Amino acid sequence: MTRHTEHGHHSSQGHSQGHGHAAHGHGGDAGEFDWDVMGPMLERNGELGLGQYGEAARWVAGLPTAPRVRRVLDIGSGPGVITCLLAEVFPEAEVVAVDGTPALLERARARAERHGLGDRVRTLHAELPDGLSRLGEADLIWAGNSLHHLGDQRAVLAGFAGLLRPGGAVALVEGGLPPRQLPRDIGIGRAGLEARIDAASADWFAEMRAALPDAKRETEDWSALFGAAGLEPRGTRSFLLDLPAPLPAPAREHVVETFARQREVLADRLAAEDVAVLDRLLDPADPAGLYRRDDVFVLSARTVHVAGRQ
Structure with a gap:
């Protein structure tokens, strides 16, 4: 499963929340990337969202219905x-990084060692949904921006439910709001560039979902889907990432990488005028480009849905 964990909305907008390629039967994704380049980028960009995700994880830990967490599965780590981060928020827990890309799991192991968490963080190479039975029991299953890369989401949620220990919970990060990184009118091209990118990304996302193995269309009523899987909804909350202009260098580089990914994936879905604007934005020498603008920011919201074993 590919978890494109963008600070934004749909996966075509880049990999940027610290979770990269998760595990599924979609096959072939790993070969598309140079992980010596993509891995460090994912890690750097993930660090930008640590405040947002830390708040989310602490909210999950503090829910009145929260179980005592001894084992966490991070699906699509x-x-x-x-x-x-989960190992820090749940200090009594073993946290298992589950992913389908060995190169990223190696980075996860190295990161855990650097942060003094090597004794509690381990990795598991698994392809979902086929590998669900290999994951073992858990008190918390964290699935951040990954479920939408599995064709039969309802079946996978039922599989998660079967792994939970009594009182255990699933924390599902899905949805939120599309990101904004530039003003509506940036002074070049037509105003509203990001809104048009959102529309193109939504079309790309729908086609990606339809092409997944065993793809089934679902109304994204997560409470209803939880109920169908035998899970009891326990709360939903959104968390904001707000990095105002002027951006520090790592955040600016994240914005550049995001727009570069959009240019790569969506060029044939955008008007020629918008592609030309993206080229100018990505040109380090252009005074109107992302490297030189003083009005570049990062603003996004991610939504976390929690449900527990009934």
């Missing part, structure tokens, strides 16, 4: 940024 990527390079382990959120895995290590």
Whole structure:
């Protein structure tokens, strides 16, 4: 399963929340990337969202219905940024980074060692949904921006439910709001560039979902889907990432990488004028480009849905 964990909304907008390629039967994704380049980028970008995700994880830990957490499965861990965060928020727990890309699991192991968490963080190479039975029991299953890369989401949620210990919970990060990184009118091209990118990304996302193995369309009523899986909804909350202009260098580089990914994936879905604007934005020498603008920011919201074993 590919977890494109963007600070934003749909996966075509880049990999950027610290979770990278998770595990599924979609096959072939890992070969598309140079992980010596992509891995460090995922890790750097994931670190930008640590405040947002830390708040989310602490909220999950503080719910009145929260179980005592001794084992966590981080589904689609990527390079382990959120895995290590979960190990810090749940200090009594073993946290298992589950991913389908060995290169990213190696980064997760190295990160855990650097952060003094090597004795509690371990990694598991698994392809979902086929590998669900290999994951073992858990008190908390954290699935951040990964379920939508599995064709039969309802069946996978039921599989998660079967792994939970009594009182255990699933924390599902899905949805939120599309990111904004530039003003509506940036002074070049037509105003509203990001809104048009959102529309193109939504089309790309729908086609990606339809092409997944065993793809089934679902109304994204997560409470209803939890109930169908035998889980009891326990809360939903959104968490904000707000990095105002002027951005520090790592955040600016994240924005550049995001727009570069959009240019790569969505160029044939955008008007030629918008592609030309993206080229200018990505040009380090252009005074109107992302490297030189003083009005670049990062603003996004991610939504976390929690349900527990009935």
